Amino acid sequence: MTEKLTPVKELTYEQALAELEGLLSLLETDDGSLDEILAKFERGQALVQHCAALLEKAELKVRQLSGDEIIDFEADA
Amino acid sequence: MEQLSFLPPTAWSVTEVNRYLRDLFESDHNLGDLWVQGELSNVSRPRSGHLYFTLKDERATLRGVMWRSSVQRLGFTPNDGDAVEVHGSINIYEAGGQVQLYADTIKPLGTGALYQEFSRLKAKLEAEGLFAEERKRPLPRWPRRIGIVTSPTGAALRDMLNTLRRRYPLVEVVIAPSPVQGQEAPLKLAAGLLQINRVAKPDVILLARGGGSIEDLWAFNDERVAYAIAASAAPVITGVGHETDFTIADFVADLRAPTPTAAAELATPSREDLLPALAEIGQRFANYASIQINERRWQIGDLGHRLQRVSPLARIRSDRQRLDEIGQRAATLLRHRLQMQYSQFQANAQRLDDLNPHTVLGRGYAIVSHADGRTIRSAARVQPGDALNVRVSDGDFDVKVADTLRQSG
Numbered sequence: 001m002t003e004k005l006t007p008v009k010e011l012t013y014e015q016a017l018a019e020l021e022g023l024l025s026l027l028e029t030d031d032g033s034l035d036e037i038l039a040k041f042e043r044g045q046a047l048v049q050h051c052a053a054l055l056e057k058a059e060l061k062v063r064q065l066s067g068d069e070i071i072d073f074e075a076d077a
Numbered sequence: 078m079e080q081l082s083f084l085p086p087t088a089w090s091v092t093e094v095n096r097y098l099r100d101l102f103e104s105d106h107n108l109g110d111l112w113v114q115g116e117l118s119n120v121s122r123p124r125s126g127h128l129y130f131t132l133k134d135e136r137a138t139l140r141g142v143m144w145r146s147s148v149q150r151l152g153f154t155p156n157d158g159d160a161v162e163v164h165g166s167i168n169i170y171e172a173g174g175q176v177q178l179y180a181d182t183i184k185p186l187g188t189g190a191l192y193q194e195f196s197r198l199k200a201k202l203e204a205e206g207l208f209a210e211e212r213k214r215p216l217p218r219w220p221r222r223i224g225i226v227t228s229p230t231g232a233a234l235r236d237m238l239n240t241l242r243r244r245y246p247l248v249e250v251v252i253a254p255s256p257v258q259g260q261e262a263p264l265k266l267a268a269g270l271l272q273i274n275r276v277a278k279p280d281v282i283l284l285a286r287g288g289g290s291i292e293d294l295w296a297f298n299d300e301r302v303a304y305a306i307a308a309s310a311a312p313v314i315t316g317v318g319h320e321t322d323f324t325i326a327d328f329v330a331d332l333r334a335p336t337p338t339a340a341a342e343l344a345t346p347s348r349e350d351l352l353p354a355l356a357e358i359g360q361r362f363a364n365y366a367s368i369q370i371n372e373r374r375w376q377i378g379d380l381g382h383r384l385q386r387v388s389p390l391a392r393i394r395s396d397r398q399r400l401d402e403i404g405q406r407a408a409t410l411l412r413h414r415l416q417m418q419y420s421q422f423q424a425n426a427q428r429l430d431d432l433n434p435h436t437v438l439g440r441g442y443a444i445v446s447h448a449d450g451r452t453i454r455s456a457a458r459v460q461p462g463d464a465l466n467v468r469v470s471d472g473d474f475d476v477k478v479a480d481t482l483r484q485s486g
Contacts, residue, residue, distance in 0.1 A: 062250045063250065
């Protein structure tokens with residue numbers, strides 16, 4: 001794992017999922033060194049947990065257009 | 078009863094006949110589920126809440142009834158003269174002996190001018206290719222921003238937000254508030270679509286409105302709204318009215334949802350599906366990792382076995398044993414040799430002892446010497462009168478030669 005990786009916490013759900021899919025196909029086909037495999041595995045587990053946490057903790061953000069601005073939406077305003 | 082005995086014994090009661098007819102109707106595949114088109118007349122809705130009507134065309138009439146629970150779901154009030162399509166089943170009303178249409182849905186085909194306008198616009202836009210299948214764009218799998226064009230105060234918005242919150246709260250929602258009915262609505266809806274594309278650049282747009290009468294939904298049959306949907310950069314999902322309502326907007330949209338809630342569902346993946354899918358991905362990771370690790374463990378085991386076969390340890394062990402043997406043999410040899418040398422030494426000491434002249438004297442021999450110490454070995458060396466010394470084992474004494482006799486030997 002020589003390439004620089006974005007810290008898991010900074011990834012969006014979509015990015016994390018894309019990386020997960022990439023890692024999985026690498027693990028399926030590539031037999032790198034044990035260090036690499038363990039690193040991929042750990043990264044994968046961290047990504048899975050990150051995705052799950054994003055899903056669990058996310059709060060829907062709701063805003064609205066006001067002219068050419070996007071402002072906070074207040075229900076029944 | 079006796080006097081009635083002349084009647085054929087096979088006569089049916091009226092109830093039996095009507096029940097038999099009901100069974101026949103119910104066993105018929107077509108009559109259980111059909112759409113009937115016609116004009117409403119004799120519409121009445123008594124206190125029970127059920128709806129009674131007659132459906133007619135130029136040549137025939139059909140009685141119909143709709144139960145209260147279905148009437149409450151109707152998005153409009155049926156009136157005499159309305160052109161409608163009615164869905165339901167045909168059966169017999171046993172008590173009255175009448176064939177009836179039991180309706181569960183009534184779809185207005187429009188009253189006069191509205192219906193004409195709807196048909197005209199639909200044909201025009203269809204001819205322009207706005208409904209073409211190849212215009213429909215795929216929806217994003219993981220939308221990050223969803224635009225919603227609807228009334229900010231409607232139940233439709235609340236339903237959609239609740240659905241998004243439940244299914245996929247990772248998404249960001251931007252609302253373009255717009256009236257959804259009335260004179261202003263078509264222009265405002267079209268402007269909202271245009272503006273939300275330009276300002277918010279959403280991945281997908283929901284254009285929605287809750288249920289209402291056909292007049293209430295009319296803004297969604299406006300060509301300005303239709304063109305705005307067609308011009309939208311983001312794919313548009315419509316969720317207008319109820320399941321049975323079809324608007325022009327629905328035909329132009331990339332996807333038509335039966336309700337606002339359904340539109341929100343079609344736009345997003347569901348958290349309830351995603352979490353198990355994630356768990357499965359995690360499991361796959363664990364599986365691959367353990368497969369790889371096991372493979373290596375096996376390789377290591379194999380190498381270990383092969384290494385053991387060429388290990389110097391075995392040789393070291395056998396060498397060590399040989400060394401022990403050699404050592405023992407050397408020790409035995411040394412001991413043996415020492416013993417031999419000791420025996421030889423003893424023998425030599427004995428021999429030395431044997432050669433000791435003093436030992437010889439003990440056996441009765443004597444050493445005779447001149448006074449000056451010279452040992453006499455020959456009789457010719459002495460003269461009569463010589464003083465000689467005689468040495469025996471325990472001392473010596475002096476003698477005088479009396480005579481010389483002869484030489485022996």
